Amino acid sequence: MPDYKVYYFNVKALGEPLRFLLSYGNLPFDDVRITREEWPALKPTMPMGQMPVLEVDGKRVHQSLAMCRYVAKQINLAGDNPLEALQIDAIVDTINDFRLKIAIVAYEPDDMVKEKKMVTLNNEVIPFYLTKLNVIAKENNGHLVLGKPTWADVYFAGILDYLNYLTKTNLLENFPNLQEVVQKVLDNENVKAYIAKRPITEV
Amino acid sequence: MPDYKVYYFNVKALGEPLRFLLSYGNLPFDDVRITREEWPALKPTMPMGQMPVLEVDGKRVHQSLAMCRYVAKQINLAGDNPLEALQIDAIVDTINDFRLKIAIVAYEPDDMVKEKKMVTLNNEVIPFYLTKLNVIAKENNGHLVLGKPTWADVYFAGILDYLNYLTKTNLLENFPNLQEVVQKVLDNENVKAYIAKRPITEV
Numbered sequence: 001m002p003d004y005k006v007y008y009f010n011v012k013a014l015g016e017p018l019r020f021l022l023s024y025g026n027l028p029f030d031d032v033r034i035t036r037e038e039w040p041a042l043k044p045t046m047p048m049g050q051m052p053v054l055e056v057d058g059k060r061v062h063q064s065l066a067m068c069r070y071v072a073k074q075i076n077l078a079g080d081n082p083l084e085a086l087q088i089d090a091i092v093d094t095i096n097d098f099r100l101k102i103a104i105v106a107y108e109p110d111d112m113v114k115e116k117k118m119v120t121l122n123n124e125v126i127p128f129y130l131t132k133l134n135v136i137a138k139e140n141n142g143h144l145v146l147g148k149p150t151w152a153d154v155y156f157a158g159i160l161d162y163l164n165y166l167t168k169t170n171l172l173e174n175f176p177n178l179q180e181v182v183q184k185v186l187d188n189e190n191v192k193a194y195i196a197k198r199p200i201t202e203v
Numbered sequence: 204m205p206d207y208k209v210y211y212f213n214v215k216a217l218g219e220p221l222r223f224l225l226s227y228g229n230l231p232f233d234d235v236r237i238t239r240e241e242w243p244a245l246k247p248t249m250p251m252g253q254m255p256v257l258e259v260d261g262k263r264v265h266q267s268l269a270m271c272r273y274v275a276k277q278i279n280l281a282g283d284n285p286l287e288a289l290q291i292d293a294i295v296d297t298i299n300d301f302r303l304k305i306a307i308v309a310y311e312p313d314d315m316v317k318e319k320k321m322v323t324l325n326n327e328v329i330p331f332y333l334t335k336l337n338v339i340a341k342e343n344n345g346h347l348v349l350g351k352p353t354w355a356d357v358y359f360a361g362i363l364d365y366l367n368y369l370t371k372t373n374l375l376e377n378f379p380n381l382q383e384v385v386q387k388v389l390d391n392e393n394v395k396a397y398i399a400k401r402p403i404t405e406v
Contacts (some may be wrong), residue, residue, distance in 0.1 A: 047293070048335065056286065059286075061289055061290060065296060066289055066292035067289065070288070074285070082277070083273070087264060089249070089266065089268070090269040092269075093269050095268040113316065150263075
């Protein structure tokens with residue numbers, strides 16, 4: 001088994017889906033959490049100067065979705081053939097589009113612009129995505145695609161806290177089928193064990 | 204061989220990397236170009252109401268990168284093992300980050316905000332990405348990763364016209380190694396044949 005290290009700040013955010021996937025598949029990993037003080041010296045050693053980073057047998061790679069897809073393959077959550085993999089990738093990219101649309105508003109520096117964008121986000125974007133995804137979850141028996149557990153479910157469960165944090169809401173409050181997707185992941189014994197021991201962080 | 208259809212507007216933009224990949228691998232596809240008049244009736248039949256869409260044996264899937272990755276697997280441009288696939292995915296996602304950073308500025312509706320963001324884009328973001336990618340291309344013998352042809356090269360060559368259009372520049376003017384990456388793709392006989400017969404469009 002390769003030697004895995006996850007490098008990220010001491011936050012859930014973009015690193016948590018990767019930590020969830022490694023935990024879900026019971027792949028031991030070194031959960032390295034970098035402080036803001038350590039980061040400037042470390043930044044030049046990271047690909048594109050970004051984190052999260054996954055180190056596999058000493059080789060450092062970045063990009064959240066790419067790393068999650070790689071881990072998913074190791075634990076047989078990436079589909080049984082290219083057409084299944086395509087359908088999983090498409091739903092993951094849809095969740096990622098949703099995240100980006102939320103992040104653009106949450107990180108908007110101009111308060112007036114932010115307020116205006118927030119209206120569209122809350123009245124249109126969020127209901128559109130969650131209604132669609134909830135129907136998909138219903139049609140797939142409490143999974144996001146293919147009617148079975150895939151890394152799309154784990155990714156969604158892993159990124160949800162961050163999306164709730166960014167929107168200052170409980171996004172899934174009225175979406176029971178999406179709640180079911182997340183609960184199934186959280187019921188995984190290895191994910192439970194990881195959550196029990198992870199540092200408590202706001203983000 | 205599956206029956207492939209690409210649905211998109213009559214533009215290069217996000218659909219061109221997919222058309223390039225199908226052409227590169229000599230996979231025949233139906234290049235369906237939807238007019239603005241036809242779109243409202245068709246929109247509800249498309250996953251998430253978006254295009255481009257790839258139809259494989261009657262099944263419609265969306266998400267540009269997911270579709271490109273699927274086609275890349277069919278034509279052996281997606282890496283020989285999961286670790287190679289990870290490295291390809293990471294560079295493709297980096298190019299996609301670059302595209303998103305450009306698009307956010309290009310599609311900014313407020314002229315004052317746009318002008319301000321344009322300064323950072325032109326002075327920091329664009330030079331940062333292109334300098335990094337050019338070094339990578341040099342280290343990889345005129346490819347973007349793994350020192351050999353992968354779908355990252357084809358994706359980059361396919362999206363370049365759109366990035367030039369959005370930035371109103373010739374992005375690669377001073378980056379000869381990236382020019383080499385693109386030229387190798389454009390020298391592919393099947394890509395040449397596709398370009399010779401595609402409709403001429405501004406975007």
